[in-house]
């Protein structure tokens with residue numbers, strides 16, 4: 001197996017993957033068996049078909065993953081991508097960002113041990129921008145990198161140092177400027193995506209789920225475009241694990257009177273004691289914690 005060439009999965013749809021060889025050439029491959037199911041960002045061992053048996057290669061094995069970002073609702077698990085250096089959550093002054101959604105993505109990233117960073121776009125809209133920026137104060141305080149951008153007018157150059165040499169998954173709600181960002185980083189991305197989805201879906205024109213793009217000719221910096229920000233299920237996380245994945249809550253959670261404190265109502269809870277407008281934990285953040293705790297504690301309906 002180790003004699004087989006390695007490749008990088010740069011797009012995936014259903015059971016088909018587009019695999020990029022080390023020389024940059026790309027080929028559609030399908031997995032040989034269940035164990036070789038790959039996601040974008042996977043390094044795979046693949047083989048070419050014997051002459052005369054079509055163009056498609058096959059994925060023989062998936063190399064061990066450094067990490068995997070995924071979401072899970074009650075029924076399904078959906079992978080975003082593997083082997084990431086960071087997740088960039090792109091939100092904008094308008095439409096008004098949902099803090100719940102932001103919190104969910106950050107929790108999933110923490111759970112997968114992938115560094116998140118937040119970019120607030122549309123700095124050119126002073127009033128909503130100031131409001132949105134203000135609402136991100138707790139996130140700066142808990143140590144997340146919070147950056148700003150004005151993608152349409154000023155472009156993405158100021159973000160380049162954050163991305164340099166890394167593989168960055170870009171997630172964001174509709175309208176935040178994700179396509180604007182990707183198209184600035186990868187001129188021709190839209191056309192490339194069309195070609196890829198056409199190839200992978202044997203002729204049907206629809207948007208590809210997740211795509212890996214190199215932003216430079218030397219293939220050292222990558223951005224991965226993926227949909228799915230809106231329905232971010234966290235069912236892979238146990239209710240009790242939640243506090244450890246929210247840095248502001250985690251900072252107090254080990255000082256509670258009861259070792260199994262849920263931080264919802266217990267006496268001697270250090271988390272509850274820290275909640276307040278001037279406190280270490282913003283009331284909105286604790287409300288998000290409580291909502292998610294309840295959601296993750298629901299017995300499965302299926």
Ligand SMILES: Nc1nc2c(ncn2[C@@H]2O[C@H](COP(=O)(O)OP(=O)(O)OP(=O)(O)O)[C@@H](O)[C@H]2O)c(=O)[nH]1
Pocket residue numbers: 121122123124125149150151152153172173174175176177178179180181
């Ligand atoms: N005012 C302002 N508008 C921007 C900025 N960046 C992007 N936009 C606009 O915001 C709108 C949404 O941008 P898109 O890049 O299409 O957003 P998206 O996140 O890809 O959204 P979907 O295509 O719905 O997934 C477009 O009309 C952009 O022109 C910015 O810095 N300032």
Ligand SMILES: [Zn+2]
Pocket residue numbers: 253256257261262263264266268269270271272
């Ligand atoms: Zn507690």
